[in-house]
Amino acid sequence: MPTYRTTAVDAVHNDEELRLNIDLLEERRECASIREVKAKSQMTKYYNARVRGVTFRPGDFVYHSNDASHAVAEGKLGPKWEGPYEVTEALEDGAYILWSMDGMILPRTWNIANLKKCYL
Structure with missing residues (x-):
């Protein structure tokens, strides 16, 4: 049909x-x-x-994210940030080398996404 x-x-x-x-x-x-x-x-x-551009200079104090380091695992009520740490060197692309208050350099570089300004 x-x-x-x-x-x-x-x-x-x-x-x-x-x-x-x-x-x-x-x-x-x-x-x-x-x-x-x-x-x-x-x-x-x-x-x-x-967007707010954030950069750190050597000598600035910062906190780093506990989620990034997995140092303290106390559940959701645990601390979100660790520190303060001092920025010793600013590398390219937002990477930083940190110095602890004990006088030790942290073993890896830290991205700016995992850092927060510390106001002492």
């Missing part, structure tokens, strides 16, 4: 329409990529307006 869809199709006209759709597809992709770049730039602008 033929349906309207199969009887109304015109093979020559259908091929032309498919070619036109392919041409329009490239245009839609270009428009989508333009919208994507615009949305990303807006998100970057929003983030940069609100």
